[in-house]
Amino acid sequence: MKRPASPGAPPEHARTGARSLVEHTTSALTAVALLTLVFIVGFLVTHAASSPALASAMPAIYAGLIASSLVLVRKWKQDWNARRAGQAGAAHMAFRDPVTQLLNAEGFADALARYAPKNDDAEGSLAILCVSLGRLKDIYDRLGESCGDEVLRDLGARLVSAFGDDASVGRIGEDMLAVFHPASSGIKLALVGGQINRLMDLPVATPGGDVIVPSAIGVNFVDMPVTAPRDAIRQARLANSAARASGSGLAFFEASLDHAQRLQMDLEIELRQALQAGELQMVYQPQINETGATIGVEALMRWPHPTRGQVPPAVFVPMAEAAGLGEALGRYAMDRSFADSALWPGLKIAINVSPIQLRSPTFIATVKTLLAQHGVKANTFEFEITEGVLLEADTVVLGNLEQLRRMGFQIALDDFGTGYSSLSYLGRFPIDKIKIDRAFVTPLGLRSDASSIIRAISDLSEAIGVKVLAEGVETRSQLDILRAEGCNQAQGYLIGRPMQPGQITDLINAPASDIDSARAA
Missing domain, CATH: 3.20.20.450 (EAL domain)
Structure with a gap:
């Protein structure tokens, strides 16, 4: 679902590099011109004493040089400010998703780490929501990139509108949006009551007709300040996976989910080792x-694990496929x-x-x-x-x-x-x-x-x-x-x-x- 570059257009990094080269060249030329004026002034002052004609013309020459210097200084300052603004803009866009203009994964984690409540009355915890968008790839495939992008922007705008100024909304994956917001009682009621799910599941109007994007929400409550933002987001993702697996549409992070993921990661490593060592067995049922x-x-296929006993195929086969095995x-x-x-x-x-x-x-x-x-x-x-x-x-x-x-x-x-x-x-x-x-x-x-x-x-x-x-x-x-x-x-x-x-x-x-x-x- 990545946005391809326009046909025939140079890559973005090439265009950015070209602009930067022009800006630096212009600034360098301005600086050279200023140095040249300083050299001319020094030359004229040195020779004015030995030339009466030159001395009489010096006031006019000084006025012209001062005016030129002021123009060059102003131009150099403008170039400097423009370059600083460009660098700030580039840094800003580095934290933004190009499709939705929401925070990207890096920007969302950074905003989460720097978040501080706007008033002393705010509760001491944050709700981090990971919202997965089902069938989004099908929408891109069926309706095209522009329609898919519009659907994404519409869904992102819904979250921004629903949570208000106290929240930060980001796109942290191709088919996943994220929000963090003070964990107020109102937000908790909205989640448990399904208001957020219903909001996200409303039809989205497209040129190809209305489409429905089923959502699932994983929630992780964390204390402020958030000292490990990426880990907090990972836990919200785990809750999202649990919501999708259960079909409930909503799940909250629990320590058991973390344990289950670590167990699965251990099993995945052990399965790779078992494959390489030829430890999996084939059994045969007669017909x-x-x-x-x-x-x-x-x-x-059977997996006789040396310490866990027989690992059922219903466990290790889907795990192998998800792990690229x-x-x-x-x-x-x-x-x-x-x-x-x-x-x-x-x-x-x-x-x-x-x-x-x-x-x-x-x-x-x-x-x-x-x-x-x-x-x-x-x-x-x-x-x-x-x-x-x-x-x-x-x-x-x-x-x-x-x-x-x-x-x-x-x-x-x-x-x-x-x-x-x-x-x-x-x-x-x-x-x-x-x-x-x-x-x-x-x-x-x-x-x-x-x-x-x-x-x-x-x-x-x-x-x-x-x-x-x-x-x-x-x-x-x-x-x-x-x-x-x-x-x-x-x-x-x-x-x-x-x-x-x-x-x-x-x-x-x-x-x-x-x-x-x-x-x-």
């Missing part, structure tokens, strides 16, 4: 067909799965692929490198994607999916039915299999409509030539109903829990009667 034979496995984590999973696949030549290995990987222009090159490195064939593997990938698919994602299909990989649509399910996905995108989410499997035998949903999905899959597999199968009754309704592939705790590679080898080598007995038990 069966209508005869009960194991036909494939889903590769799942998404591609590294995905490569690690493919590398291990490709290596382990040599143990089971007849099985299909399903590997989860994240949107981050599919949006990467280097993803296909990475896959080809790993295939060659391990000497395995693409048709041995199946990549599982989520519906969200298809919803946000761009040309890079679609190109990567098409190339994977041409290489021989199969594509499975995971968690089918829980997101933005649309029949158009199955016709528009290269899908080979859909995986029915456990949410539709758990009610089987308990709700009358549950079987009908499975039948509808199975009939659809058969009609378009797409395989279907049910996840989360935990009872024999669920498996029997699935088969009766046309879903012949299954995965879940009834079939087998995630296993170490050696356990999968034992499973596929075990007699079928032993496997059936174990599942019946």
Whole structure:
């Protein structure tokens, strides 16, 4: 969302440098002219005594030189003042956001550090608010830069108007505004009562129509004077993150948020180390067909932390993606799965692929490198994607999916039915299999409509030539109903829990009667 320079215009620093050069040159020339006049006066005074004609002309010459000197002194003073004013203006703008003219992050922190109450009656604490603006990037993308800038200015003006002269308002991030204000009872009531949220959520008029920018507010109360402004702002940001995560729109900073962030930072460092040291493990959950034979496995990543125990994937996978480790984590999973696949030549290995990987222009090159490195064939593997990938698919994602299909990989649509399910996905995108989410499997035998949903999905899959597999199968009754309704592939705790590679080898080598007995038990 940065404002690009005008086409053909020189960079701002170049224009500033050129102006500075001109100003300094003009000032230097003025100074040289003054020195020249001083030299001329000295020369004339020295020679006037020996020349009567020159002595008689000296009063007029002196008058002209004095007038010229006064003009030059005045010009030099003007140049000096202009340069001082320019420097002050540049220093002022260094603390301002160029779009909104509000304080920028540096200026906001500086103002917070220097703040002092205007009267002795003011309370001894400040409320620092961080206001995140949802969908702002979409507005820039859809309506253009000028409309996006106008929306930002409008929202900033609302905060300035709402808090008055006692507050300072800044833009401290691309999609985040900030305010600090004496923590009066009125401000506290306005926050708790949702008045600030409602103000920010009012529609903004644009040439493209009214737009709504959902906001979330994080609040941190700090004592005056604020001796660590950046830390105080960081804590308000943490509260903002909590407000967004909870969906409440408002959260106040608590020490537990700081502890949670420090814990997350520690975990992130330890995850990086675990990736580099190869300490993450792959386990595999078996998948069966209508005869009960194991036909494939889903590769799942586990992190056995040496002191924290098993860290759930629901914790470390989002953390890795937020920390920029998404591609590294995905490569690690493919590398291990490709290596382990040599143990089971007849099985299909399903590997989860994240949107981050599919949006990467280097993803296909990475896959080809790993295939060659391990000497395995693409048709041995199946990549599982989520519906969200298809919803946000761009040309890079679609190109990567098409190339994977041409290489021989199969594509499975995971968690089918829980997101933005649309029949158009199955016709528009290269899908080979859909995986029915456990949410539709758990009610089987308990709700009358549950079987009908499975039948509808199975009939659809058969009609378009797409395989279907049910996840989360935990009872024999669920498996029997699935088969009766046309879903012949299954995965879940009834079939087998995630296993170490050696356990999968034992499973596929075990007699079928032993496997059936174990599942019946």
